[in-house]
Amino acid sequence: MRITKAILSALAVSSTVLMSSCFDNLENTPLPPTAYVSIYQGSPDAPAMDIFANANRVNRDPMEFTQVLGYSPFFPGERDFRFAAVNSASSLLEKELELKADSVYSLFVINESAAMDALLVKDEWEEPTPTQAQLRLVHLSPDTESVDLFLNEESTPLLEESSYKDVSDYLELTPGNTVLKIRSSQTGETLLTSGTLDLKGNRVYTLVVRGLGRETSGPKKLDIQLITNYIAY
Template sequence: MSIISKSKFKFSRGFAIAAGILASSLALSSCMDDIESPELPPAAYVSIYQGASAAPVMNIYANQNQVNQQPLGYTQVLPYSAYYTGNRDFRFSASNSATSLLEKTFQLKADSVYSIFVATKAEGIDAIISEDIWEEPTAEKAQLRFVHLSPDSENVYLEISGSTTPLVAESTFKSVSEFEEITPGNVTLKVKSTETDEVLIQTGTLEMKGNRVYTLILRGLQAETTGDKKLDIQLVTNFINY
């Protein structure tokens, strides 16, 4: 497989989004052919996942601009969207309150792709950011990473059926692994304790498709045995190479 360099990957992704915006604009009227299109400002692309089980549905702001149209609830994700670059002040607040649950500053670089994960902490919530860098997916290979967002779960590792080597050797709370190549097909994923090798939770049979980039998220609480807050895993698709 040819590997896209970090700079080439980010440029191609940003260019594709910008080109789509320009194409939509130019299609409005052929009369605009002679009008010079304004240069688009530099942008970063950010996705936000709400993984704090005790948090209320929330609104999220970046430098006072609300970034979600509907309140974001537990296990929900905002897809990648363009953000201004530089130091961005993110504020998370309950949807029915102006009081902040968390304020945090993240630096966003031009043509870079990020995921922000909201997580539980001892009191309140926290947010972590990961720069998302993956190889160009092909029909013969998919890619998968692992995110640990269960505050009362011990260190874990991730196993994939058909392999004797862990896909992710060790994961601590609020850690985000690198993207790893996997062979498309039907697989089972198991999250195991690094201390006891006990299976904490596993998926059923999943069809992992080529040309795709995935994130598997461990979320919820071991202490909960029923309801939405119990320990669970969630598969999110980051990117499809059409």
């Protein structure tokens, strides 16, 4: 993956800016050493929160469960991330994470608020083509067993034995209408089924298993969410 091309394309479709750097003359101006981070709020019972990196607030609006901040630039090095309820002086979580220059990350806020944590993953994909999409699975449901991922009516899983906090590699898919199914690795029971999704070429996707298996209704219930990481324009 060509980091600069991939992330600048992603930034073009993101409305979130975390650093006051000037990117007006990208073609002619060397970029400073930079890491790029996307943040996903996967803590089902956490309050709307503000997120800080070395005391700098990184979200404009309160961040709710299932919301995503697109890839945005951060200074590399050791960064002290702090997660707090909106307008609260106390923290729900503080965690020091190392960001490396010219690297791309996803930061997942995980677990219920009493045991909240943050999972930093380095994102690495191949440049997608018009005839190929890429998809990874991220298991963020703390009370759900290991799961398998199936496509359409296929009997062989695309991914097996994904446990809580597992993040798979990106796998290649044929674009087109696709139904994604999440089944228990232990019992084979279908836990979740998507509608028909139009997966497109030139795209990199993340499928998140999120929420709580014990919840049968409401916003915290077990569900899946498809996120577009990158579009090759």
